[in-house]
Amino acid sequence: MGMSLRQRRRLQTARDIQMAAVTVALRDGFDQMTTEAIATEAGISTRTFFNYYNNKQAAILGEAVRLDVAGAGWFASSEGALTDDLARLMGQGLKDNPLDRAVLRKIISVIDANPALQDLFRTKVDETSLSLATLLDARLGPDMASETRLLAELATHALTEAVMIWAMDDAMTLDDITPLISAKLRNVGKILMQGDARV
């Protein structure tokens, strides 16, 4: 019931290309990096490169964290604090989408050196935001539709920050991410209410 040979090869090639892209980006700089260089490094033709990724950027950023919307029915009806539930939801998402710390660090290096990639990274992360908005809609009801999107983006940004911190800190485990997100969200909530008597 494991993957077929074809599927395993495809996945492996996709990873090889990503590694090659990151390697070349760190070596030559992102702006100087050509698809030809990536293909050569990965041992494939440039044509094959485009069979796997639509462009260079996509090759460097991997797959986005995908939330298991189906398995998150509990979220809509939970009575817990929203910040905690959001954090739990995303913490679960991370466990379902294992990240390689070493690869992530390299990716972060490339992003740090190329601000233009930051946008693409956020865009990638915001794919998560979409499924989250659906879940929030279910929990908060239609009255809050306009705030739902803001909240979803806020939560995914918090997730991104937390993942970055985790990637850089060997002492952290994946389990430490959930409370970190929770704390971040709660702090933002507190700050937002600062000086506001209308709570």
Added chain:
Amino acid sequence: MGMSLRQRRRLQTARDIQMAAVTVALRDGFDQMTTEAIATEAGISTRTFFNYYNNKQAAILGEAVRLDVAGAGWFASSEGALTDDLARLMGQGLKDNPLDRAVLRKIISVIDANPALQDLFRTKVDETSLSLATLLDARLGPDMASETRLLAELATHALTEAVMIWAMDDAMTLDDITPLISAKLRNVGKILMQGDARV
């Protein structure tokens, strides 16, 4: 003290190109749109097009709203509700960067038809976020550094949503945007605190 002839022409050409880009995008579809078509529509050479914009996307999205960081000293030391002050700050930014409702509507049409542009639009908006983060740092102090960025992004997203609503609703004035942003932020704050006893 007015702009020189050169400056006025440059600005006008930049606007002409943007109009041309939007027109062509609506006519041919963004994916089918070529730089050559834009240049022809704008009455310039393709080479000149690239003297004004780095790429097609940039030609469609105009300049980002720029906050007047220098003139916002009041923000750091204000005692008012943070949500209100943020809204006021961004409302002021809008007045300093007058938007053309008709053009904005066309841009929104193009974006709606091309999800890929949504990311770029947000990226554009997030340029505002950077200056905002600086101001928030000054107000909240170094302890809150990690939440500052989240807050800045949240606020700029709220700004974007409010501007979209304004663009679509002729009955709204620019002055209506400030309280709208304020309300959105306050609601997000409330929702974040939902079920949280630790306030």
Added chain:
DNA sequence: GCAGAAACTTGCATACTATGCAATGTTTAC
């Protein structure tokens, strides 16, 4: 006003990105 500096437009050359198509080879399913 006029001369020279600075800026703008353009064509041309060139490197790179990205896609379609067709040929060939590999894996899968029955």
Added chain:
DNA sequence: GTAAACATTGCATAGTATGCAAGTTTCTGC
């Protein structure tokens, strides 16, 4: 074992983007 599905590749081609140099317009200081 065979046919269908899928993967890799080369080739052709359209489009993106930049550097450079030549020609023109605008600006600056006198």
